[in-house]
Amino acid sequence: MEDHWTVGRVAELAGVSVRTLHHYDEIGLVRPSARTAAGYRAYSAGDVERLREVLAYRRLGFGLREVAELVGDPSTDAVAHLRRLRGLLLERRDRADAMVAAIDGELEARAEGLLVTPEEQLEMLGARLYDAIGGAYPATRRTEPRIAARIWDALGDARTVLNVGAGTGSYEPADRDVTAVEPSAVMRGQRPAGSARCVAAAAESLPFEDQSFDVAMAVSTVHHWGDPIVGLREMRRVARRVVVLTFDTDEPGWQDRFWLTRDYLPEFATVLAEFPSLAGMADAIGARAEPVAIPWDCADGLFEAYWRRPGAYLEDHVRRAMSVWTRVGPEAEQRAVRSLSDDLGSGRWAERNSDLADLDAADLGLRLLIA
Template structure:
């Protein structure tokens, strides 16, 4: 499924479930440094776009573009792999929770590097130890996620492609942005249909697997097995779940 079709499938709840998380936003905006002109690639509904800079957005999905607020940055139709701008057109380019949907993340990142003097990307580590085995949802309930990572570039390969440094981003337990790992200490959230509709993973694995995960998680919550298995999470305010900034 292409990224455009995917977001046209899952994007209807984005304005309610995928909001800017202020603590992550602070990290992203700090990484932008003194950039005054910013290109937001794979911009979605406009989360994390800094209000105090001149932002231009690029987004392929019509559904996502339709949910941008009237005062959001102007948004063009386009994809990361072929950005319609001259070299060094922007002070910075940013991409937030999107590159795992690109057809060719390496090409997209190099395009961002071409059109901007600096690049800031928020993404996850898709290696087995960095994501699949670290996060209880994928480890205990959704092993199929490993199949989705086959032939995808590693975080190190992504960083090397644009000469980026890596900065881990701990996820607060009450994260406002409902990406996949956001509810690591609030497992009941994954039983909520509206929450799940804002997560691309379910469109990728299909409804049968989704309902199997929901049934298994519901049973483990009711029996106390989830709490026992994940008792080390109860007192944590943040968790390292493989989320990183790539800064170049």
């Protein structure tokens, strides 16, 4: 086997231009570390492996900044990358297969003159929402240590913890006995090896006896539940304490707290139109509410995470891990992205939001309910 490969040969094998490889070299993404006999820079086997990972993530729609974070993670080796890529590709394939099957079914029904109900039309976008957005979670939805510290402090001395709407396992404390509940197969399939056991169930019908746990927690998931109040009361039933990270829509003009919803995505208000009030949720479980500020460099790619990094919202894979964009629909999403891109290019965004430049954290409506 060759000891090294020239830039031209690697470009030919990878199906990219030499210019692309030079760009990756210039920005430090993939730098050829070997030398030919003539002294020219060339790619070692390790360089080729890294390039393979970079190109694979790029072809899945990840931006260069996010790719750099993924391939630069010292805790992830080649095998872990392959497993992650395989999972993302399988999820994309399964989602495409499901949508094709749904389209075929509707075409057949319409050809026979049958009525297709709105519920049937929206099934794969509504009930299967997390299945649709779940594939993007590994890259952008990581535990944010400063938010985690607030949540874990609220858990107190609890030893047994139920994590409701657990997703891929972010914010699950490693020093407690955790049981996870997650209805989405896609999300359950992406939980890391060695993570807490996960039960397929919904928040509104938890399959546990009364007072089975010291504490039940739920992190950025209540707005996805069919009946948040019922789910919260179920958490109260099965646990002696409840800790919930959610969103406050009680404050007058709450839509204007965040420039993205104020200036580019007014449809966000419609998404939460039927969401219970913070006071109503607190009353349902006897909780107090505490504000949780979002740091400017928040590691968890939740909807408000990039309030001081607006360019991130132009990245498709960043948006794919946020349910808001799926709910508002492609037309609103494309309009918002196009308008934001124009304002970033012209400098209008910076003019409107100059007050954010020196902030380390912002209160954008995240609240911790503690009961």
